[in-house]
Amino acid sequence: MSVIQFPKDFVWGAATASYQIEGAWNEDGKGLSIWDVFSHTPGKVVNGDNGDIACDSYHRYEEDIALMKELGIKAYRFSIAWPRIYPQGSGEVNPKGLEYYHRFVDKLIENGIEPYCTLYHWDLPQALQEKGGWNNRETIDAYLQYAETMFKEFQGKIKYWITFNEPWCVSMLSNYIGAHAPGNQDLQLALDVAHHLFVAHGKTVRMFRELGIEGQIGIAPNLYWYEPYSNRKEDVEAARRKRAWYNEWFLDPLFKGSYPQFMVDWYKKKGAEVNIQPGDMEIIKEPIDFLGINYYSGSLARYKENFEDFDCEEIDEGYEKTDIGWNIYPEGLYKTLTWLTETYGPVPIYITENGACYNDGPVDGRVRDQKRIDYLQKHIIQLNRCIQSGVNLKGYITWSFMDNFEWAEGYSKRFGLVHVDYNTLKRTPKDSFYWYRHLVRTNWLDI
Numbered sequence: 001m002s003v004i005q006f007p008k009d010f011v012w013g014a015a016t017a018s019y020q021i022e023g024a025w026n027e028d029g030k031g032l033s034i035w036d037v038f039s040h041t042p043g044k045v046v047n048g049d050n051g052d053i054a055c056d057s058y059h060r061y062e063e064d065i066a067l068m069k070e071l072g073i074k075a076y077r078f079s080i081a082w083p084r085i086y087p088q089g090s091g092e093v094n095p096k097g098l099e100y101y102h103r104f105v106d107k108l109i110e111n112g113i114e115p116y117c118t119l120y121h122w123d124l125p126q127a128l129q130e131k132g133g134w135n136n137r138e139t140i141d142a143y144l145q146y147a148e149t150m151f152k153e154f155q156g157k158i159k160y161w162i163t164f165n166e167p168w169c170v171s172m173l174s175n176y177i178g179a180h181a182p183g184n185q186d187l188q189l190a191l192d193v194a195h196h197l198f199v200a201h202g203k204t205v206r207m208f209r210e211l212g213i214e215g216q217i218g219i220a221p222n223l224y225w226y227e228p229y230s231n232r233k234e235d236v237e238a239a240r241r242k243r244a245w246y247n248e249w250f251l252d253p254l255f256k257g258s259y260p261q262f263m264v265d266w267y268k269k270k271g272a273e274v275n276i277q278p279g280d281m282e283i284i285k286e287p288i289d290f291l292g293i294n295y296y297s298g299s300l301a302r303y304k305e306n307f308e309d310f311d312c313e314e315i316d317e318g319y320e321k322t323d324i325g326w327n328i329y330p331e332g333l334y335k336t337l338t339w340l341t342e343t344y345g346p347v348p349i350y351i352t353e354n355g356a357c358y359n360d361g362p363v364d365g366r367v368r369d370q371k372r373i374d375y376l377q378k379h380i381i382q383l384n385r386c387i388q389s390g391v392n393l394k395g396y397i398t399w400s401f402m403d404n405f406e407w408a409e410g411y412s413k414r415f416g417l418v419h420v421d422y423n424t425l426k427r428t429p430k431d432s433f434y435w436y437r438h439l440v441r442t443n444w445l446d447i
């Protein structure tokens with residue numbers, strides 16, 4: 001046995017998101033979100049599940065925070081439901097929405113837990129969607145008004161802000177693949193949405209600086225690692241395109257102020273292009289304080305002419321998979337973070353999401369989720385490799401603190417350290433909760 005030690009100020013945390021845990025979908029003046037509409041649309045979510053109740057954390061947050069304190073985490077990443085603050089997306093603020101998040105954040109701070117706040121984790125006000133949503137550049141202005149309200153309202157309480165969770169999911173998964181709200185399937189639309197998110201991000205960072213808000217601000221893309229199936233030129237190029245679809249397209253604008261040209265050319269061949277207005281790229285590359293990285297999986301990529309969108313097929317040979325069917329590829333995390341550091345410099349990085357779907361339930365009151373422990377351990381070992389290799393890694397925030405509404409998969413997929421019985425809403429810490437608590441308390445890992 002050997003021990004790996006993490007830096008003494010390394011931040012250990014856990015994450016959730018508003019629509020996935022809060023419930024209270026139409027309470028205290030909250031407006032509709034695109035996920036309320038999407039999940040209420042037959043056929044969109046497994047078993048017809050929706051977030052009307054979810055984990056009922058809107059009413060049970062004190063119980064949840066008591067469990068977080070028992071877990072010993074120093075950081076809790078959560079998101080604000082924009083429709084609770086601006087029920088119509090802009091215009092009148094809803095005071096009950098602000099009051100709720102003040103009570104919640106005060107309770108976190110009272111328990112010694114640092115709030116890491118995501119402003120946008122996919123629950124766009126439906127009123128804005130009806131005016132084009134992220135396809136309409138005017139949504140950028142509504143987002144800026146919302147962000148400014150939150151910065152001023154929580155100045156001094158919230159010191160870590162994330163503008164957007166996973167722009168790839170908001171653009172590609174939701175507007176090209178169509179699996180998430182609002183469910184469009186249009187590549188040009190997806191590129192326009194991604195660009196508008198970037199402009200909103202850049203303007204928000206600039207506003208954060210101009211207002212002199214105390215704290216740090218970043219963004220949380222989801223990155224995915226593809227290795228070529230062979231060293232044939234076609235396979236190497238195919239893997240490069242697939243990596244760029246997830247990674248460079250969402251990182252180059254932030255750090256280089258440009259899109260990767262080989263992908264711009266590739267999309268043009270597909271009949272889609274990026275509509276950039278003068279000054280956009282300068283705004284987008286407004287320097288950030290940290291990068292949140294969400295990493296789950298990766299795969300092998302092999303060239304296949306005219307296959308799907310990138311002339312590339314995924315070869316899943318030899319990977320063990322989690323219960324959501326994603327490959328377990330811990331070395332991909334090391335490759336991703338070292339590539340990112342080599343490409344963009346020593347950016348301060350938090351892993352803002354990493355975790356596994358395993359659907360273990362309670363037996364005699366105990367949830368034996370050894371596979372989740374194995375997944376977490378394998379990935380956290382890679383983080384130690386990253387730190388030894390010079391990656392400027394500041395912390396690890398696991399997904400997820402508790403089982404929750406897993407988007408189009410509904411409640412059929414569980415990612416939590418805490419099991420939730422959706423009939424009774426009873427919370428049961430899993431074996432992984434106690435394993436993670438030991439790591440958080442000692443800051444080292446027995447391997």
Ligand SMILES: N=[N+]=NCCCCNC(=O)[C@@H]1[C@H]2[C@H](O)[C@@H](O)[C@H](O)[C@@H](CO)[C@@H]12
Pocket residue numbers: 017020165166169222294296297326327353399406407415
């Ligand atoms: N292969 N494959 N997958 C295709 C890409 C899927 C990307 N989904 C995510 O990263 C979401 C992220 C989200 O922030 C969180 O809200 C979700 O609950 C987790 C778990 O799903 C992850």
